[in-house]
């Protein structure tokens with residue numbers, strides 16, 4: 001379940017530079033659950049103002065259907081941040097469909113307050129990518145306007161001066177801390193990007209690790225990464241089958257006045273049924289998307 005008790009999938013969350021008209025158009029037909037329309041690091045300084053206008057137009061005119069539309073603005077400590085927020089507050093009033101505003105490099109809860117005042121009524125998401133943000137993850141997650149968190153593992157690696165490892169050992173303290181914070185406050189949390197976008201095997205390893213940890217999905221930078229993320233973060237056929245059998249066995253146990261059932265040699269209690277129902281709800285939500 002996500003923040004609002006729904007099972008909206010966030011298996012694949014694709015970044016698209018706000019300046020790239022071809023990619024903005026292409027995304028209307030891509031099998032991603034959500035799109036981060038980026039005005040920050042994917043957009044060159046000379047393109048910042050132009051990208052804002054291109055993106056506002058796309059979000060008014062293009063049909064992104066069920067995909068969640070998340071706009072990543074520039075930080076308020078840059079010359080573009082305030083104008084990005086003003087432009088999108090106006091675009092939303094004029095009919096642009098925006099599901100959330102994503103704020104980069106959130107380090108404190110007060111970073112969210114500053115944005116919340118400038119764009120009332122729109123859910124906020126936070127990029128978790130600074131060392132201070134890791135230390136303040138719980139208070140950031142507790143913000144009432146916050147709906148989701150996105151790991152920014154490139155910026156985090158830069159701050160930590162860590163090196164890439166396939167097992168992501170240097171990232172684990174930050175990933176785990178943010179995951180705990182998001183889950184404690186019922187927020188969505190998606191994993192960071194895998195930069196080597198032609199390396200399918202490496203991406204699969206990272207997606208499986210993120211799924212095992214409990215992330216809702218993975219941020220992606222190229223359409224070629226969608227299929228692997230969608231598969232990794234969807235309930236597998238075996239998980240669906242087990243969930244169905246657990247629910248049936250537990251129903252039978254309850255009818256017999258018992259609080260515990262046994263399936264495949266393992267105990268099933270009420271808490272496992274909560275998980276089983278979540279798995280089935282997510283599978284249904286994905287089936288409804290048709291991809």
Ligand SMILES: CC(C)(COP(=O)(O)OP(=O)(O)OC[C@H]1O[C@@H](n2cnc3c(N)ncnc32)[C@H](O)[C@@H]1OP(=O)(O)O)[C@@H](O)C(=O)NCCC(=O)NCCSC(=O)C[C@H](O)C(=O)O
Nearest residue numbers: 015016017022023026041042152153154155193221222223
């Ligand atoms: C990585 C890329 C620069 C590669 O671009 P390109 O060489 O053009 O790729 P292809 O020729 O293979 O593209 C094939 C077609 O796919 C479309 N395309 C490419 N990327 C996207 C995309 N992201 N979304 C939608 N469509 C896309 C191309 O237009 C081609 O279409 P067609 O003309 O029909 O053939 C490029 O993929 C790219 O720019 N990716 C996004 C990079 C990005 O957003 N970076 C910022 C986010 S990462 C980050 O900042 C995370 C965080 O903050 C942190 O700190 O970690």
Ligand SMILES: [Mg+2]
Nearest residue numbers: 129152154155
């Ligand atoms: Mg970043």
